Amino acid sequence: MKNVIILFFYSLTFYAQDNYPKDYFCSPLDIPLQLSGNFGELRSNHFHAGFDFKTQQKEGLNVYAAAEGYISRIKITHGGYGKAIYITHPNGYTTVYGHLQSGFGEIEKFIINEQYKAKSYEIELLLQPTDLLVKKGEIIAISGNTGGSDGPHLHFEIRDTASEKIINPMYFGFDTEIKDTKKPFFMGLYVYPIDENSIVNQSKRPLLLTYDQQINGDYLAEKIAANGKIGFGIVVNDYDDVSWNTNGAFKVETFLNGNLSFGYTFDTFSFDETRYINALIDYERFKNEKQRIQKLFAVNLYPLSILKTDVNSGIIDVTNNLTKLYKIEVSDFHGNKSRICIPISFSNTSSVVAEKPKTSKYHVKTKRDNIFSLENVTVTIPTNTFYDDFYMDFEVQNNTVKVHRDFIPAHSSFQIAFEDSISSEKDREKMFIGLFDGKKINHYTTKRYKNTFSIYTKTLGEYRLVKDTISPEIILAKNIAEKWISDRKTIHLTISDDLSGIKSYEGYLNGKWILLEYESKLKRLTHKFSDGIVAEGKNDLKVVVTDNVGNSTIFETHFYRSQKQ
Structure with a gap:
């Protein structure tokens, strides 16, 4: 050996x-x-x-x-x-x-x-x-x-x-093992004005472009009339020969006048890099419309190892009297390839569609630390938390803080802290900070020092300081009290908590700890009698479920079972 x-x-x-x-x-x-x-x-x-x-x-x-x-x-x-x-x-x-x-x-x-x-x-x-x-x-x-x-x-x-x-x-x-003779398929093509001085087809906002298939199978997009810095984005799907669902593209490359501009290949990457997907896609569009547009440029280049770019990180500077040809090539692993060509020309025509107005006075600058305070709430944003600068909506009312909306992706965590000078010490023991998604409060692990509550999060949105005094609920899937259940292989219980959420659960048979498998999607606990803890005859079952602020529920019953089959 x-x-x-x-x-x-x-x-x-x-x-x-x-x-x-x-x-x-x-x-x-x-x-x-x-x-x-x-x-x-x-x-x-x-x-x-x-x-x-x-x-x-x-x-x-x-x-x-x-x-x-x-x-x-x-x-x-x-x-x-x-x-x-x-x-x-x-x-x-x-x-x-x-x-x-x-x-x-x-x-x-x-x-x-x-x-x-x-x-x-x-x-x-x-x-x-x-x-x-x-x-x-x-x-x-x-x-x-x-x-x-x-x-x-x-x-x-x-x-x-x-x-x-x-x-x-x-x-x-x-x-x-996985045959594939099908080309990737373009689902959408977009052009982006990069800064406040950029105009594309008389617009200062991103535009959806049209394109037509040519005789050779490639696509030709409508001509771009632009001024200033612009970039492109695509929605693309891939299919193989044996599955009916869509897959992601393996390789994307763009060329400006024949020279590589921006590209990436999904060959290998590390887990530390994987969150950079939020920099690659148009995150706001994804949050609004559930559509992932892959941006073929970077305003601030991020260290994703699969990227290959030119010195302008895929951004095209359209200047007077210069015509450019931009090409996008998308491939799958088997070499099937689709292309779009986009002619670009200079135009000094003024914009008809203005850029979105900036209504907030809170400007987040990604290359420095940011601290914002209002009433009893402080938001601390370390350097390089976000990929790009932005104007942040920031409002506080009734123990609720609006920290923008989840349209801007964070790469690392920032802190939200509430001061509470009103609640009693007893109430504070049951309080936490949660993210309100429009329907429910999502619990965040909350630290407390005296009357200050704080969390770390990577999600912008509406956060509330709330109190939870309601214990979890435990329900048996089928009543087993006083019954013989010798023909059953398992016990199922449903557990739930509507506010701070389940933190822990423990199960005991006749005073001995038992393994309970928790299926969070079904909110179900399962114990298998094959574990060998169940006794011949009468069995006492005890289940204890605790939520994230310490409220507990104890469920007890007994049943009979024979292992002699």
Whole structure:
């Protein structure tokens, strides 16, 4: 075994990182592969970090180790990847399997044992190479829908083990599994005046442009008459031959008079970079219309490693007597390509559509610290919190502060602090700061020092200082009190809290701690009798649920069960 371990780590450096093995990894599923999400696809606050494989709209499929190695990490959370298994391989890569229903066989027994040791459903385990070895094609898990998943599927990633950078699985031979002969498809083309001196087609606001397909299959856009600095944006989708849903584009490049202007390729990136998606897209448009326009320029260039730009970061300066030809090329991994050409000419015609008026006196400057105070609220914005300068709406009334609207993306956190000189000490113990989204209050972890409450957030919007004195609610899915339930494999309870939200839950059978699996999407707790805690005959069940400000509810009942089948 010692020689095996030495060989394992010696071979970690065997492959050069730009020479990806094409036939090393096998499919993690034994069904034809179909994508519901591809690598780099644009998601809320992040680029998608792997493949989402469809699982025939159901849970319960076998999930296989893509290659030999050892399970190096197991992470189980209510959100994110839900139940996830990480396998480190001797070729220098790690594969990730997310949204699992459970582990398989001895792996699942190991997970449950560790959860009972920690007395927690949520766990993160970092394992040694000798703990859980797996072979290529071995069943490691059962597919599911846990965590932040909108439907049954398998999330699959390939990472560089040393750097933890995520790599497009297409580079490892998965392109042969997913046939694609279709070109990416343009859904929209936009032009942006960059500053207050810029005019495009007599407008100081962004415009939707028309374009027509030519005989050769390329597109020609309407001619641009502009003055000053401008940039472009696109909405683009891609399709493959085996899936009916849209995917994101693999590669985007723009050229000005034949020279590269702005571009990016979704080959590999780090998790630290993924929030830069909010700088790449027209964030305000996304928030207003749920449309992700990819901006092909940057007013303030951000350090996203996949970007390649000219010295002007994709911004075009249209000056007198100069005609320019701008070209956009969008490709998928298989080389299918679509193009749009846009002729640009100078025009000194005045604008008909004015830019949006600036009505606020609170100017956020991204290259310095900003502190704004009004009545009992202080907002502190550190340097480089936002990507660009902007005028911020800032109002305070009745323990509610309006800090602009969520139209401007923050890259890092800023602080909101409330002073409360009115409430009693008893009331303050039940208070928190929450974000009001128009329908409900979303709890934020709130720190309190004397009469000052503060939070850190990355979201602009309306925040309130509120009090929560209402305890959570616990409801049994089916009444089991005084009943024999020998034919049942599980107990289900629904838990909810309408204000500060659920912080913790604990379950006990006959005084012994039991594992409860929390499915936040369904607000459901589940205990499996296969854990072996249930007793023969009468069983006393106790469940305690606590919200984020300390209000608790205790639910107790008893039932009868026989394990003698």
